[in-house]
Amino acid sequence: MIIGYTTGVYDLFHIGHLNLLKNAKGMCDKLIVGVTVDELVTYKGKHAIIPFEDRIEIIRSIKYVDAAIPQRDMDKAGMCKKLGAELLFVGDDWYGTEKWRSYEAELAQCGIRVVYFPYTQGISSTIIEHTLDSAYKAGMGEQAAR
Numbered sequence: 669m670i671i672g673y674t675t676g677v678y679d680l681f682h683i684g685h686l687n688l689l690k691n692a693k694g695m696c697d698k699l700i701v702g703v704t705v706d707e708l709v710t711y712k713g714k715h716a717i718i719p720f721e722d723r724i725e726i727i728r729s730i731k732y733v734d735a736a737i738p739q740r741d742m743d744k745a746g747m748c749k750k751l752g753a754e755l756l757f758v759g760d761d762w763y764g765t766e767k768w769r770s771y772e773a774e775l776a777q778c779g780i781r782v783v784y785f786p787y788t789q790g791i792s793s794t795i796i797e798h799t800l801d802s803a804y805k806a807g808m809g810e811q812a813a814r
């Protein structure tokens with residue numbers, strides 16, 4: 669049985685997230701998804717709009733996901749070893765970065781392969797957040813003009 673693992677915040681869930689999960693499931697028998705806890709999101713200098721409990725329930729409900737677990741730290745190799753994962757899935761927007769070259773080397777020593785999937789162009793949680801923020805600010809401007 670091939671176990672795959674991927675991880676993310678999954679805030680403002682969108683088609684790019686779904687594409688990654690669908691593609692990942694196509695390459696393994698069991699897909700385990702780590703959902704970043706709110707405290708770790710804050711540590712990364714961001715804030716999730718959707719609370720952790722809601723985000724993990726959304727991920728658990730997706731038919732491509734066999735299990736969803738909290739991601740409490742950035743130790744991807746440790747989690748893959750703990751889960752027995754042979755594959756770690758990530759979007760190709762990380763491909764070739766210093767951080768992920770380092771992860772690849774660390775994971776390869778454990779027999780774990782990193783698989784990069786094409787980033788879904790034109791959509792991200794950041795884009796959605798900026799769009800909502802702009803719409804909100806525009807609405808506030810209209811209210812002030814009344």
